[in-house]
Amino acid sequence: QKEVEQNSGPLSVPEGAIASLNCTYSDRGSQSFFWYRQYSGKSPELIMSIYSNGDKEDGRFTAQLNKASQYVSLLIRDSQPSDSATYLCDAENYGGSQGNLIFGKGTKLSVKP
């Protein structure tokens, strides 16, 4: 059973701090990794994509991928109350059989003013 695991939280950080969200995946063949943000009652929106080992930065967001450890993380610098949402990790593998598209259950982030 292929899985993507995330700590459900809630993860609470003070405004201005760094929020660190983590995700592990079981399918070694996963090639594409994405972070989505979902506000309560809304649809998910793409935050970051990462395809190769290392770090990828976009504004206040940094995605980190370590394929050897099967680990993906998202760092949010200078956290703002508007970052309070559920963050979903997605790992995808389109080189193999079915069941290649797996979302984690999400980590709920709360940024306190």
Added chain:
Amino acid sequence: NAGVMQNPRHLVRRRGQEARLRCSPMKGHSHVYWYRQLPEEGLKFMVYLQKENIIDESGMPKERFSAEFPKEGPSILRIQQVVRGDSAAYFCASSIQGGHEQYFGPGTRLTVT
């Protein structure tokens, strides 16, 4: 520059009726995904389609649920003989290729009475 469109946004059906949910992908996208989300739960993958083809239906219940993405027109998720447990938010997403970023529609909230 329209995004992913879903309709209806809200759908109320009595037990035993059929529900038909529509999704028009972003312009230029030929890959469509359907997800179900129960209140306070994670996003559950249902089916992945390309035009006229089902690529991955590993998340689709074996009975009562079907999906199509015809050559012309929107993708349709069809639920026959709905039951109360089908009440959920159904999200559609599209991408330019498999394994690439997905863009989500606003969702259809299905309520079965």
